[in-house]
Amino acid sequence: MMYQKGEMVPTRNAYGQALIELGEQTEDVVVFEADISKSTRTDGFARKFPERFFNIGVAEQNEMAIAAGAAMCGKIPFVSTYAVFASMRACEQIRTFVAYPKLNVNICPSHGGVTSANDGATHQATEDLGIIRTIPGMTVLMPADVVTTRMAVHQAAAMDGPVYIRLTRGGVPVLYDESVDFQIGKAISLQEGKDITLIAIGDMVCKALVAAEELAKEGLDTTVLDMHTIKPIDEEAIVKAAVQTGSIVTVEDHQIYGGLGSAVAEVLVEKHPVAMERIGLKNTFAESGEYEELLNKYGMDVPSIVQAAKRVISRKK
């Protein structure tokens, strides 16, 4: 499937597509589902490769440990459910039976951040990146669009070791074309400026780009980094941006604790401290509502990013 730039497509769609491509390429790919295949988009794989698709029911812990068992037999398991349940219900199964034995289990949950919108806080994964990032040996990412999601899923399958790829429920604009140089662990620089750097992840990358346009109207020259991988994080790109612009705002659809903001702050504090602010949920659960309304209410929309950027610039030494 070809995507048009700017078109709004949920990244979970690209996951479903990539799974089918992988299923065709290798017999070793097996998929585990927890009764939400229409939502996670594993239903296409299920129809095409029914013998390699296992619906474990509403039992995420069971599902995760079963996937670990499959990986122990040399398979390449993909595990689907919502991100809240993958990262929290099945957290210990990930830590002790996937990450500790360094198994090649690919966890690709949908409904990351507040993209699950009107389902409310019980279905919004707003701590998952932080939780999974603390587990040794995990690779953790959230691509910004369908083009890079598809690439991420293929790279995860080819890579040894556990990977967590967080997906969106709602549509996000297609930002890239097939020529993009996407590599897990390497940030993509979308534009370069000298005044401020916005480092964003997942569904917030497109918001950072719009914020950069707004800042440009006020004569501010902005670097925008798509930090799709928060572990291992691209330290070089962060330090380079800090040196060039002297001020950084991180933008994530997640608590400001533990996720992108924390990961970037850790690098800066040790390597090159600069003025910084974090956009994200600030020690609060979100609620039911439309996605854009939620970003607005919880200070994660474009005007919030612009204001944070200006505050940080004014704090530059």
Added chain:
Amino acid sequence: MKTEIEALKQKACQIRRELLKMIHTAKSGHPGGALSAADIVTALYWQVMRIRPEEPDWPDRDRFILSKGHACPVLYTALCLKGYFDREHLGRLRRINSILQGHPDMRKTPGIDSTTGSLGNGLSIGIGMALMGKLDKKDYRVYVMLGCGELDEGMIWEAAMCANKYKLDNLCAVVDYNQLQLDGTVDEVMPLEPLSDKWQAFGWNVLRIDGHDIKIILEAFGKAEETKNAPTVIIADTIKGKGVSYMEDICGWHGKAPSDKELMQALQELEEVDL
């Protein structure tokens, strides 16, 4: 008794109508599992449970936990018609700044006894309440409604063992056994049978009933209350989407809002129903 049961049937019909309107207005929500639970929820709130809508936090009240939290429109409607909150809220399901969240929130909605929405947790929470009822020598009862797909969660069975250990006769679980979950039938996704035997083996008093017959539902809750020294589970055979012809037994109506036209038809059918 006859007229009482007729009145409850009418109430259940009204609840079905209101919950469909609510989901239609919200343009999202879960009609199938809300409709299958409507008769049981009606029986509980209008007959079985000891509650004070004017005092939602009354410490001696009976508790109800909708463990299959996605079916909350049925509970919101019941609470509203019972007077826990104003009608205008029903039009704000799933909206920003609303007291009616996509899944039940005990801090936002008066009358909700426990937050739910992540499946598999409600029975354990119910055990906590039932244990404390015993500890505090209170005579309130705790009701927990489970989905059949929800029984896939291992925690349900951890709780089933635990309720038997403590002989929680003040705890009554209801399985809304509509045979469908999200991806398909229970038999396709994760077979449960022999379900009665399973609960029996876990030490529970098991009642298997028609979950749409108000009279039988009331009798079952009566028997549950009379049973001493064991928790009771009522396995209620139900139909997902019950009351709306085009929704009945159709998996696709698990989590989808009806269109304008579909709503009109549903409301007509629910009006015509022979009470």
